[in-house]
Amino acid sequence: MIKKGHELKRALKSEVHHTELAVIGGGLSGLCAAITAARKGVKVVLVQDRPVLGGNSSSEIRLWILGATSHLGNNNRWSREGGVIDEILVENMHQNKEGNPLILDMILLDKVKKEPNITLLLNTAVYEVYKSGAERIKAVKGFCSQNSTEYMIHAPLFCDASGDGIVGFLSGAAFRMGAERQEEFGEKFAPAEEYGELLGHSLYFYTKDTGRPVKYKAPDFAMDVRKEIPRFRSFNAKEYGCKLWWLEYGGRMDTIHDTEKIKWELWKIVYGAWDYIKNSGEYPEAETMTLEWVGMIPGKRESRRFEGDYILRQQDIVNQKTYDDAVAYGGWSIDLHPADGVFSEKPGCNQWHSKGIYQIPYRCLYSRNIKNLFLAGRIISTTHVAFASTRVMATSAYIGQVVGMAAYIARENASKEEIFAVTEQQCQYQKVSGQNLVKTTACNEERSEIYSAQAYLEPRDIIDKGFIGDLQRELLKSGQYIPGLVLCDESDLVQQASIEVSSTFYIDNLNADFVLPMDIAVAQMIPLKSGEVPSMTIDLIALNNTTLNIELRTSSRKGNFTPDVILETQSVDIEQGHRKVKFEFSTSMEDEAYVFLILHKNPNVELFRSSLRLTGILSTFNLGNKAVSNFGKQSPPDNIGMDTFEFWCPQRRPEGHNIAIQINPPLNPFGKENIRKGVYRPTTTPNAWVADLADEKPTARIRWEHPQKISRIDLFFDTDYDHPMESVLMGHPEDVMPFCVRNYRILDDSGNVVYEKKGNYQTINNVFLEYPITTGELTIELDHPSANVPAALFGLRCYR
Numbered sequence: 070m071i072k073k074g075h076e077l078k079r080a081l082k083s084e085v086h087h088t089e090l091a092v093i094g095g096g097l098s099g100l101c102a103a104i105t106a107a108r109k110g111v112k113v114v115l116v117q118d119r120p121v122l123g124g125n126s127s128s129e130i131r132l133w134i135l136g137a138t139s140h141l142g143n144n145n146r147w148s149r150e151g152g153v154i155d156e157i158l159v160e161n162m163h164q165n166k167e168g169n170p171l172i173l174d175m176i177l178l179d180k181v182k183k184e185p186n187i188t189l190l191l192n193t194a195v196y197e198v199y200k201s202g203a204e205r206i207k208a209v210k211g212f213c214s215q216n217s218t219e220y221m222i223h224a225p226l227f228c229d230a231s232g233d234g235i236v237g238f239l240s241g242a243a244f245r246m247g248a249e250r251q252e253e254f255g256e257k258f259a260p261a262e263e264y265g266e267l268l269g270h271s272l273y274f275y276t277k278d279t280g281r282p283v284k285y286k287a288p289d290f291a292m293d294v295r296k297e298i299p300r301f302r303s304f305n306a307k308e309y310g311c312k313l314w315w316l317e318y319g320g321r322m323d324t325i326h327d328t329e330k331i332k333w334e335l336w337k338i339v340y341g342a343w344d345y346i347k348n349s350g351e352y353p354e355a356e357t358m359t360l361e362w363v364g365m366i367p368g369k370r371e372s373r374r375f376e377g378d379y380i381l382r383q384q385d386i387v388n389q390k391t392y393d394d395a396v397a398y399g400g401w402s403i404d405l406h407p408a409d410g411v412f413s414e415k416p417g418c419n420q421w422h423s424k425g426i427y428q429i430p431y432r433c434l435y436s437r438n439i440k441n442l443f444l445a446g447r448i449i450s451t452t453h454v455a456f457a458s459t460r461v462m463a464t465s466a467y468i469g470q471v472v473g474m475a476a477y478i479a480r481e482n483a484s485k486e487e488i489f490a491v492t493e494q495q496c497q498y499q500k501v502s503g504q505n506l507v508k509t510t511a512c513n514e515e516r517s518e519i520y521s522a523q524a525y526l527e528p529r530d531i532i533d534k535g536f537i538g539d540l541q542r543e544l545l546k547s548g549q550y551i552p553g554l555v556l557c558d559e560s561d562l563v564q565q566a567s568i569e570v571s572s573t574f575y576i577d578n579l580n581a582d583f584v585l586p587m588d589i590a591v592a593q594m595i596p597l598k599s600g601e602v603p604s605m606t607i608d609l610i611a612l613n614n615t616t617l618n619i620e621l622r623t624s625s626r627k628g629n630f631t632p633d634v635i636l637e638t639q640s641v642d643i644e645q646g647h648r649k650v651k652f653e654f655s656t657s658m659e660d661e662a663y664v665f666l667i668l669h670k671n672p673n674v675e676l677f678r679s680s681l682r683l684t685g686i687l688s689t690f691n692l693g694n695k696a697v698s699n700f701g702k703q704s705p706p707d708n709i710g711m712d713t714f715e716f717w718c719p720q721r722r723p724e725g726h727n728i729a730i731q732i733n734p735p736l737n738p739f740g741k742e743n744i745r746k747g748v749y750r751p752t753t754t755p756n757a758w759v760a761d762l763a764d765e766k767p768t769a770r771i772r773w774e775h776p777q778k779i780s781r782i783d784l785f786f787d788t789d790y791d792h793p794m795e796s797v798l799m800g801h802p803e804d805v806m807p808f809c810v811r812n813y814r815i816l817d818d819s820g821n822v823v824y825e826k827k828g829n830y831q832t833i834n835n836v837f838l839e840y841p842i843t844t845g846e847l848t849i850e851l852d853h854p855s856a857n858v859p860a861a862l863f864g865l866r867c868y869r
Contacts, residue, residue, distance in 0.1 A: 082218045086188060088114040089525075090476040091209060091224040093195050096124025097134065097462050098446035098469035099230030100177060101153045105473030105547065107186035111480055114222050115187055116211055118194040122177040124232065124446075126462055128170035130368040131273055131797055132311045134158060136463025137400025138793035141718055142694030143422050145400040146594075146630040146687065147751045147790040151548040154466035155832055156180075158794040159806075163830045166804045168797040190220055195231070198239040204440045206240050225525040226479060228472050230445040233325050234373040237448065242436040243376040248453035256383040256454045257710030258403060258421070265408020266453065268460075269319035270328065270367035272335035274343065276309045276358050283359040285347040290333075292341035295349075299414050306346050306355040310798045315417035316342070317370075320408030324372045332367050338411060339363055370406070370447075370460060377450030378529065379432035383710055386427045386458055389626065391553060394537050395428035396471045396544060398552050401461045402697060403454060403711075420698035421711040425629035428552055429459065431537060434471055435528035443472040443528055470549055471540075478540045479526035546866075548749060548785070548833050552628060556747030562777050562867040563745045570741040571768040572761035574683070574859050577735035579727050581608040581677035588672060590691040592622075592632065592665040592717055593728040596738040596754045602636075602654040605666055606731040608677035609650060611643045615673035621654060622665045628752055632665040633714050643674070661753045665689065665717060666728070677729035681762075684787045684808050684861035685738070685755025688727050689717040719791060723802060739861075744769060749785040749832075749863040757787060760851065762859040769862065772846040778869050780841040782824070784849070785864035786810050788832040805830040810860050812852040817844040841869075 090106050092099045095117025103115040125132040137148035149155060157180065165172040181189055190213065197210040208223040229236040237244060248266035251259040260266065294304070300315070316338055319331035343360055346352050384390070386403060402420040407413040433450040436442040444450065446465040459465075531540055545556040558564070576595075595605075602621065609617075618640050622632035636656045643650065658664070668676065670691075678688075693700045699718070705711035719725045739759035748756045760767030787808035794801070805811065815824040815836070824836050847867065851860040 082216070083221065084218060085221045085223070086114050087223045088112045088188065089224060089480060090226045090228060091222045092116065092228045092230060093209065093236045094124070094230035094232060094446065095119065095122045095191070096230060096232060096446060097126060097154065097466035099228065100181065100469070101466040102228050102230060102445050102469035102473040103187050104153050104180060104184055105470045106476045107184040109474065109477035111186060111473075111476050113187045114190065114224070115181065116190045116193050116195055116220070116222065118192065120192050121174045122181060123173060124462070125368045126173065126796055128174050129366055130364055131170045132368050132462070133795040133797050133799065134462045135401065135793060135795060136461055136467065137398065137426050138791070139401055139422075139697050140694060140795070141721060141791070141793055142697035142699040142716070143400065143402070143718065144424065144629070144631040144716060145426050148400050148426050149790045149792065149794065150463045150467040151550045151749070151790070151832070152467070152470045152544070154463055154470065155548060155788070158796065159788050159831055161796050162794050162801060163804050166801040168795070168800050170797045173796055193220060195235055198236060200240060203241070204438060206236070206439060206441055209236060226441050226443065226476050228443040228445055228476070229375070229448060230469060232369055232372070232446060232448065234375055234448040237375045237436060237439065237442060237444065238373060240439050240442060242439045242442055244373045245376065246373050254380070254382040254452055256452060257708060258383050258405070258454050260405060260453075264405075264415070265320045267320045267324055267408055268370035268406045268457075269317040269408065269410040270324065270331050270335065270369050271314055271317045272332065272339060272364040272367040273310050273313055273316070274339050274360060274364065275362040276306070277361045278358050280357055282356050285343060285360070287340050287344035290337055290340070291344055292337040294338065294341045294345050298338065298411055300411070300417075304342050304346055306352040306358060312798065315411060317406060317410035317417065318412070320406065320410055324369065328367065328369070335367055336363070371456065373448055374451055374453070374456055375444050375448050376437050377433045377435055377444060378437050379430055379450060381429065381433050381451040381455040381459065383452065383454040386455055387423050387710060387712060389423060389425055389427045392428050392430040394431040394532055395551050395554070396431045396434070396541060397429040397464070397467045397549070398426045399429055399459050399464045400426040401458045401464060403457045405454070405457045418698065421705055421709070422699075422703055424631040424633065424712055424714055425626060426552055429468065431471065431475070431532065431540065434468060434475070440527045440529070443475065445469040445472045467549070470547070471544065474543050474547065475528060475531055475540055478531055478536050478543065479528070482526055482534070482536050482539070483524045545747065550750055558747070558866065560868060561745070562773070562779065562869070563771055563865055566771045566773050568741045568744060569770040569772070570758060570760070571766065572764035573737065573741065574739050574759040574761050575735040575737050576686070576732055578731045579679040579681050579729050581729035582680040584610055584675040584677050586672070587668060587670060587674045587676050590667060590670045591676065591728065592667040592689045593730060594630075594663050594665055594687045594689060595732070596663050596685065596736065597658050598661050599658050601657050602664070603736065604651055604653050604733050606649055606651040607668070608729045609643070610647050610675040611645050611673060612675065613673045614645050615643055615671060617641045617643055617650065617671055617674060618669040619652060620667040620669070621656065622667055623662050627660065627662065630663065631714050632667070632717055636664065663753065666730075678726040679729045680857045681727060682807055682858050683727070684757045684759055685751035686727060687719050687791065688725060689719050691715060692718055692720070694718065722807070741769065744862060744865045747864070750790045757861045757863045759861045760853070760859050762853065767851040767853065767860040769849045769865065770846060771849075771865065771867070776843050776845045777867070778841050778843050779847070779867050780838050781868040782815060782836040782838070782847070783864070783866040784813070784834045784836070784862065786829065786832055786834070787861045787863060788830070807854060807858050808861060810851050810854060810862070814850045816848040816850065817842055818846045
């Protein structure tokens with residue numbers, strides 16, 4: 070029997086969508102591009118070829134989200150990416166601090182479904198591109214195997230965030246695949262052919278302890294890892310998931326078209342590795358363990374890279390080159406892997422860090438020869454060596470946010486010439502002046518031709534027609550930090566107001582609460598203004614008569630946190646017992662910057678620490694972090710173009726306490742003017758107003774000469790941009806960052822509460838008042854996050 074109405078239908082069901090921005094790829098980059106654009110009113114169709122969002126971070130692959138923070142293993146302080154990706158990471162931390170990848174799937178889907186301007190097409194693979202001329206994409210076609218439906222998507226702007234660059238490839242966009250030779254860009258780290266020119270794929274597995282013996286018989290296709298994997302002894306029963314990132318293969322194959330072959334090789338390795346762990350007798354602890362999950366698709370690292378108007382290269386990263394069109398930043402190490410992957414005798418990775426984060430220019434984020442194609446994710450315009458840093462997911466997401474905001478700028482600054490639109494009902498020509506009307510309903514082919522001709526700016530126009538400043542400003546407003554840039558927003562009413570605060574925290578005495586041994590070198594980061602360096606006094610217990618060696622250091626580059634400049638060195642003889650040691654300095658600061666008071670390792674000393682935690686104040690340690698090739702000091706060979714320097718990194722909470730210290734004269738880096746400064750994280754100074762901990766009701770009062778009509782209030786809180794917030798596997802002790810203000814109230818000039826928030830945990834709070842208010846002042850009342858953490862506010866903005 071054939072159901073009535075289906076007898077004669079032998080064609081696939083087809084739907085046509087007309088939108089403003091078509092985003093192909095639902096990994097973090099495409100997702101953040103779509104959300105950023107949609108929140109600015111841009112109509113978006115987001116196409117994802119998998120059943121879940123998140124790409125390599127999803128439950129299908131289960132790689133942790135990381136970027137410039139690099140597992141807290143580099144010198145990039147307060148460098149977690151902002152904007153939408155920060156919102157996602159903070160949300161995941163709050164709901165899912167244990168790192169369950171299925172919960173992350175849910176969070177990502179929920180974020181997209183909350184946006185009415187996004188049409189989401191899951192399980193839909195784009196396979197065809199239609200063009201109107203040699204340099205412009207008109208539409209893309211995709212197919213969903215789950216509902217046997219073809220989708221035709223028309224748009225004036227397209228974003229390829231697909232990982233392999235399917236839209237760019239089919240449209241004729243210029244691309245590269247493989248490594249450049251040293252002489253092309255002067256990159257000293259460019260790999261030789263023997264090392265390999267592509268990074269391979271990885272496939273992970275999860276295990277669990279059942280508490281009773283479990284047997285395992287390997288499939289016939291499983292590999293004998295003892296015979297074929299040089300590093301088979303690196304396996305152990307306790308590691309699983311993306312901790313086994315080095316289970317990598319395919320760097321000498323076509324990482325696009327050979328992906329299924331690569332997957333089978335990885336399956337052979339995984340099931341063979343588990344056979345070795347379970348049945349070799351080398352791991353008795355594995356007797357009660359079982360395989361819980363094995364990836365069905367591999368996580369890809371590298372394939373095509375597309376050419377923009379600029380190609381980022383090694384020297385740009387190492388030298389931290391600056392650009393007029395900077396829109397994002399990176400900070401992961403330059404991290405190349407041998408092409409032979411798990412079969413290589415070489416180390417699984419070759420990581421070299423820069424001294425700080427580096428800018429990424431807008432010119433890397435669109436195709437140089439396809440006029441309406443944005444690039445996002447790992448396919449942006451870089452060399453193979455630079456790609457080794459920009460490829461990681463949080464950086465890719467950050468880049469996606471730029472594309473989403475650029476689409477908004479392209480729409481808002483479109484030509485005001487008359488354009489044609491079509492009524493939904495009749496699909497007939499109708500002249501509309503100064504509007505961009507886009508319908509997502511199906512109509513005839515003639516209609517789609519009309520919409521593809523709308524007068525949106527092209528990606529390159531944002532630079533050529535002078536709108537790059539607009540793009541940077543909108544990004545900064547959204548929480549996207551761009552190194553070296555400060556938000557100047559004339560529409561922010563706080564810029565015209567006077568500010569009063571109930572108190573300000575002065576750094577004069579971080580109480581001595583407990584002692585810890587000085588078994589590693591420790592440094593206290595202290596923000597100083599230009600001028601003389603104050604005296605500093607520490608509290609310690611000398612177990613024996615000893616000599617304490619200290620250094621005062623700072624960074625050679627403004628905004629960096631690599632203490633590579635020694636300002637002063639002192640050695641102090643200390644007698645046994647409880648002592649206070651005061652350091653007077655003869656040096657002066659030329660500019661505002663953090664200094665590092667470094668106390669070198671001394672097993673004869675126990676140093677007092679403080680339980681007080683402060684926004685923008687950290688202790689760091691000369692620690693190693695093997696996960697990111699940090700061995701305390703980076704000492705590269707002379708001929709690879711990398712820098713030599715020491716690593717000074719914080720410890721993860723609940724460790725990492727500040728040194729108990731007294732400073733005279735007291736420091737005041739937490740002034741009220743920080744509230745409207747336009748920088749929402751620590752840089753050369755904490756950039757926050759911080760209330761005195763003794764202040765029972767921390768209050769900021771904003772006053773205007775004349776009453777103002779206010780409909781929106783933005784607040785920026787401290788969710789610890791130094792925390793990497795790895796999304797899976799790691800597990801974290803906190804679901805809310807300890808510096809974050811949980812409860813606050815906003816009052817008008819009559820004392821009426823116009824908004825109250827309890828239980829906040831997010832960085833940015835955008836408060837849209839139900840009804841606009843007219844008031845001569847606003848009062849912001851904050852609660853301290855805890856007894857050991859004073860309330861802090863990075864920024865406050867008000868809009869009509």
